Amino acid sequence: xxxxxxPAQPRVGVVGLGAMGLGMARSLRKAGYEVxxxxxxxxxxxxxxxxxxxxxxxPGDLAAAVDVMVGVVVNAAQVESxxxxxxxxxxxxxxxxxxxxxxxxxxxxxxxxxxxxxxxGVLYLDAPISGGAARAAAGELTMMTSGSAAAYAVxxxxxxxxxxxxxxxxxxxxxxSKVKIVNQxxxxxxxxxxxxxxxxxxxxxxxxxxxxxxxxxxxxxxxMFENRxxxxxxxxxxxxxxxxxxxxxxxxxxxxxxxxxFPLPLAATAHQMFLQxxxxxxxxxxxxxxxxxxxxxxxxxxxxx
Amino acid sequence: xxxxxxPAQPRVGVVGLGAMGLGMARSLRKAGYEVxxxxxxxxxxxxxxxxxxxxxxxPGDLAAAVDVMVGVVVNAAQVESxxxxxxxxxxxxxxxxxxxxxxxxxxxxxxxxxxxxxxxGVLYLDAPISGGAARAAAGELTMMTSGSAAAYAVxxxxxxxxxxxxxxxxxxxxxxSKVKIVNQxxxxxxxxxxxxxxxxxxxxxxxxxxxxxxxxxxxxxxxMFENRxxxxxxxxxxxxxxxxxxxxxxxxxxxxxxxxxFPLPLAATAHQMFLQxxxxxxxxxxxxxxxxxxxxxxxxxxxxx
Numbered sequence: 153x154x155x156x157x158x159p160a161q162p163r164v165g166v167v168g169l170g171a172m173g174l175g176m177a178r179s180l181r182k183a184g185y186e187v188x189x190x191x192x193x194x195x196x197x198x199x200x201x202x203x204x205x206x207x208x209x210x211p212g213d214l215a216a217a218v219d220v221m222v223g224v225v226v227n228a229a230q231v232e233s234x235x236x237x238x239x240x241x242x243x244x245x246x247x248x249x250x251x252x253x254x255x256x257x258x259x260x261x262x263x264x265x266x267x268x269x270x271x272x273g274v275l276y277l278d279a280p281i282s283g284g285a286a287r288a289a290a291g292e293l294t295m296m297t298s299g300s301a302a303a304y305a306v307x308x309x310x311x312x313x314x315x316x317x318x319x320x321x322x323x324x325x326x327x328x329s330k331v332k333i334v335n336q337x338x339x340x341x342x343x344x345x346x347x348x349x350x351x352x353x354x355x356x357x358x359x360x361x362x363x364x365x366x367x368x369x370x371x372x373x374x375x376m377f378e379n380r381x382x383x384x385x386x387x388x389x390x391x392x393x394x395x396x397x398x399x400x401x402x403x404x405x406x407x408x409x410x411x412x413x414f415p416l417p418l419a420a421t422a423h424q425m426f427l428q429x430x431x432x433x434x435x436x437x438x439x440x441x442x443x444x445x446x447x448x449x450x451x452x453x454x455x456x457x
Numbered sequence: 458x459x460x461x462x463x464p465a466q467p468r469v470g471v472v473g474l475g476a477m478g479l480g481m482a483r484s485l486r487k488a489g490y491e492v493x494x495x496x497x498x499x500x501x502x503x504x505x506x507x508x509x510x511x512x513x514x515x516p517g518d519l520a521a522a523v524d525v526m527v528g529v530v531v532n533a534a535q536v537e538s539x540x541x542x543x544x545x546x547x548x549x550x551x552x553x554x555x556x557x558x559x560x561x562x563x564x565x566x567x568x569x570x571x572x573x574x575x576x577x578g579v580l581y582l583d584a585p586i587s588g589g590a591a592r593a594a595a596g597e598l599t600m601m602t603s604g605s606a607a608a609y610a611v612x613x614x615x616x617x618x619x620x621x622x623x624x625x626x627x628x629x630x631x632x633x634s635k636v637k638i639v640n641q642x643x644x645x646x647x648x649x650x651x652x653x654x655x656x657x658x659x660x661x662x663x664x665x666x667x668x669x670x671x672x673x674x675x676x677x678x679x680x681m682f683e684n685r686x687x688x689x690x691x692x693x694x695x696x697x698x699x700x701x702x703x704x705x706x707x708x709x710x711x712x713x714x715x716x717x718x719f720p721l722p723l724a725a726t727a728h729q730m731f732l733q734x735x736x737x738x739x740x741x742x743x744x745x746x747x748x749x750x751x752x753x754x755x756x757x758x759x760x761x762x
Contacts, residue, residue, distance in 0.1 A: 336677070
């Protein structure tokens with residue numbers, strides 16, 4: 153595209169400056185955007201703005217100042233609060249502005265949200281993200297998106313600035329969330345399976361490092377085995393993503409399928425494993441700590457400091 | 458190693474010329490070995506020998522002619538039959554000969570077999586394989602092995618000729634089988650999870666190709682998802698590895714843990730899914746056909762011929 157064909161750079165806002173949202177706001181700033189931000193913790197928004205950008209006191213104030221508003225909050229309830237709560241964004245988003253919904257939510261709810269915003273003339277992208285905090289900060293997320301051509305026309309450069317890969321799955325709001333739900337099913341089952349397999353190996357007396365080396369080069373490998381069992385080998389359960397996230401996300405997977413009366417035996421079993429871990433007091437530890445539900449195994453210990 | 462340091466090439470035999478064993482015998486021949494073979498189907502052994510090598514009428518006759526005997530049969534019962542059945546090999550293996558046990562078996566049984574052979578002065582390698590028929594034929598298997606230094610001293614060049622990677626896990630017979638059991642736990646759970654996830658996506662109306670593309674580039678990916686869901690996309694359930702193999706292998710995983718009273722919730726659930734598939738008449742189809750236990754989904758159909 154030549155410079156004169158390029159649309160004016162959209163004004164962009166990010167609401168929710170957790171590990172993911174903060175990284176995304178920073179990569180947008182790095183890409184040259186003037187970024188507005190809001191977070192329930194004003195000091196976090198102000199901290200961000202000290203290096204460039206503007207902190208807003210409410211979602212509504214932020215909404216009034218942007219062309220694209222990116223929501224990076226924990227769940228559907230928080231999205232509701234951002235849009236329709238006190239000083240909410242929905243009433244102050246102008247027609248033609250795009251709300252980019254990055255949370256992991258029930259696909260049916262997401263589709264409905266698209267309709268509610270459309271009533272106000274606000275465009276909507278269903279756009280769950282994957283990749284973790286490090287890739288968010290590097291602008292290398294994966295986004296699983298769906299929505300109208302009109303919404304993409306405005307938001308596309310913003311999506312590209314945050315992501316290594318933007319999947320465009322179709323017009324129907326909810327498709328992005330459906331794919332994200334499928335991904336979370338697999339991610340959760342694979343973490344629990346990795347823990348179960350490593351626990352069995354340790355119980356049988358296989359050295360943990362040797363087991364990791366063989367499995368990561370065999371047909372039993374998964375992205376999650378390779379990533380999470382490295383935490384178990386290091387004996388480091390500092391939460392990068394916590395047990396309670398998969399209590400929530402596998403719960404969402406199961407909830408999304410139940411109205412269809414659709415059975416998900418492995419997701420249900422893995423969910424019980426994360427629930428057992430959480431009930432044992434491990435909810436805030438790294439999700440790989442689900443291995444601690446297996447009794448009488450000698451887990452690798454962290455190296456002496 | 459200079460030529461004069463190289464030990465004399467061991468005489469090698471392969472018993473069991475199924476998809477794996479035949480490929481392994483061929484890669485040994487390609488590597489320059491004079492290969493003796495035996496199979497319950499004499500025509501298969503003779504067919505192999507027509508292109509080089511020797512067909513033997515019984516495991517015992519083969520055993521008397523080799524330095525390394527590689528067993529590539531389906532299960533422990535068949536290994537028992539090869540070694541201790543009519544015209545069995547055990548009585549005719551000379552002291553110092555190595556029996557290489559490549560089947561997927563209970564690790565405790567494998568350790569015991571090592572002891573029984575040691576009583577006769579026969580060396581033993583516990584050496585389950587992974588990689589599938591194509592890699593067997595290319596000499597690019599993964600072998601998960603354990604055994605004594607004396608056994609490796611004789612058999613090492615034979616292992617290397619069949620494999621891309623030989624893992625040497627320690628002296629204790631059974632360690633190789635323990636790692637293989639852990640791999641099969643993961644492989645079986647991942648196939649069933651891939652089927653469950655793809656089924657959920659199809660039920661929700663996500664296009665199968667788009668789902669495959671996103672998942673294989675996301676944190677939900679596994680080796681098995683990538684490999685087996687390609688069969689589902691193609692609508693091709695020609696068995697490369699059958700449903701009934703995982704009925705057997707996950708059964709073995711569960712059996713190996715039960716004496717230790719060790720719980721394996723995901724392996725147990727996945728086993729039930731393969732049993733349900735087998736009970737529905739899908740036992741001889743490709744293991745990816747486990748997706749057919751999910752009701753009321755529109756699976757991709759094969760392209761018209």
